[in-house]
Amino acid sequence: MRRFFLIATPYTWLLLLFLVPFAIVVKISLSDTALAIPPYVPKFSWDEGIGAYFSQLDFENFVFLTEDDLYWKAYLSSFKIATISTLLTLLVGYPIAYGMARSAPEWRPTLMMLVILPFWTSFLIRVYAWMGILSNEGYLNQLLLWTGVIDTPLTILNTNTAVYIGIVYTYLPFMILPIYSALERLDESLIEAAEDLGCSRLSAFWLVTIPLSKTGIIAGCFLVFIPALGEFVIPSLLGGSNSLMIGKVLWEEFFSNRDWPVASAVAVILLLILVIPIVLFQRNQQKEQEAEQ
């Protein structure tokens, strides 16, 4: 009995907080748009019965998504932006994690604190702050003009560059923390052993440090890639109309066009795309746990 409750609790949780909402979204994606509240038909009524209700559902919206190239372009562009910014985050995050893991033990809690500290401020405010930094009259341009590096202000805000900066900045801690925890566990004597056996510093890094922090790297990449793919706030605030991301399309369908069924169809496809990396991520975590035993 106790076993039953132990297993039932997470499944009930999953059912209530994921499967039921998802089923509702799927249902809306199969409906037709209408001028009503809520803005779609059919609505279930006892008079017509369940058969008539289901007969009105169709895949029209999904077909529509394939007809208008806006959608698959948006998916592709999101995928590209998420991939590039994940790699950039890795490039920035790995050296930071490495430096933290190599620092004197008494410094580590402080450094860890500094990594987590930005979370104490609202995400939205931090993204707005970047608008102030990156705009044509922003601090970055002022600094560059003042030091004489450039003569005319750079246009960064409202380009994909700004989106990359925003994503790297926002998700950096998610990259640093798993890599740091992998590197911190790494035994220094393994590096010494590699050098003793003829490795240079660099090849010891490639042959020992990187493989042994692999699970951390993979975990970090997924933790950045998965939310970045559906990201909405960063592209709309920093990317403006120039950046095309599926999160933004979704938002516009819902709130500007009030086309809930199409918006729901977009969301369903996004989720199906995300299932693949999420499953891979789970695999990685499982492998890591097994390795620890």
Added chain:
Amino acid sequence: MTTVEFEPWDDPQEKPLIHFQNVTKRFGSFVAIDNLTIDIYEREFYALLGPSGCGKTTLMRMLAGFETPTEGNIMLAGQDIVPVPPNKRATNMMFQSYALFPHLSIWENIAFGLKREGMPKPDINNRVEEMLRLTRLEKFAKRKPHQISGGQRQRVALARSLAKAPKLLLLDEPLGALDKKLRQETQFELMDIQEKTGTTFVIVTHDQEEAMTVASRVAVMDHGKIIQVATPDRIYETPNSVYVADFIGDVNIIQGTTTANGEDSYSVAWADGQAPLTASSNQPFSDGQKCHLAIRPEKIAISADKPEEAANAVQGKVLDIAYLGNISTYHVELPTGVVIKAQAANTRRISRRSYTWEDTVWLSWTATAGVLLAS
């Protein structure tokens, strides 16, 4: 059968493989290695022995290239190796923690150093197979380090450090984690490997019995200094200080003052009202010099009656008997309060032994049994 004496340290023609010249290593203000000068010869099995924290690991790490001496030079085959990074040294170290690469199989661990050398593939295969055979690990080649036992891991570490056939192999407490039987087996394996490959070994150990078994020479260290370097038998028979005598094996120390009474022979006054002891020594002692007489328990005979011929004989009372199976150690208290340990083989059954607690017995030893040491 004739055995060729292996004593390169006595041959002035012989060049040492390793030469430490006035090496000092400080960590901050702490002196870990203190003005150390030693020579280690090719094909030696050099054992470092000393209490915890005396600087053995530091010495090894300097040889491997992980620490640079604060002062002094380290020469390997006549070349100053201090500026040479670890990966460019013809030395390999077997780490006390083994430091096996957890992401690589046993086979790949052993091949690691060979691949870095750029050895051709077939040669690597042959060499790794050879190492696996030598350490009896053929069956485990495909496993990862966490899938084998501690003793097997230790042998992988050994195979890995041996694979490159280094000029010099550094073993930091290589057998510390093994049970006695496996340790002895591996000790003989090590000596065997050393004989076959001709590698020079430097081994750190806490176990003095191990040092005595495997070493061509033993270096006893204390507080970053070498106190004595000698062959195991000489370290045991003729320690150069009370510290070494006390550190290696069991010993009785009697304090006294010397008076010469013949060529290389001294009488040692050790207690009022007791006949002086006689000891021979080829170290000169002046009359009235304070000294310590060190005698191993097994060199002291125990008897019920006063032995007629003995150079030294003292009477005492049996205080305690430690039964060790093949031998017994008798703790005998002399009238002066000094307790002397004497060992005798248990040739009879324990119930029929000649002496028991509170018995009055005579202890005797020859003039050459003990070693006279200056204070």
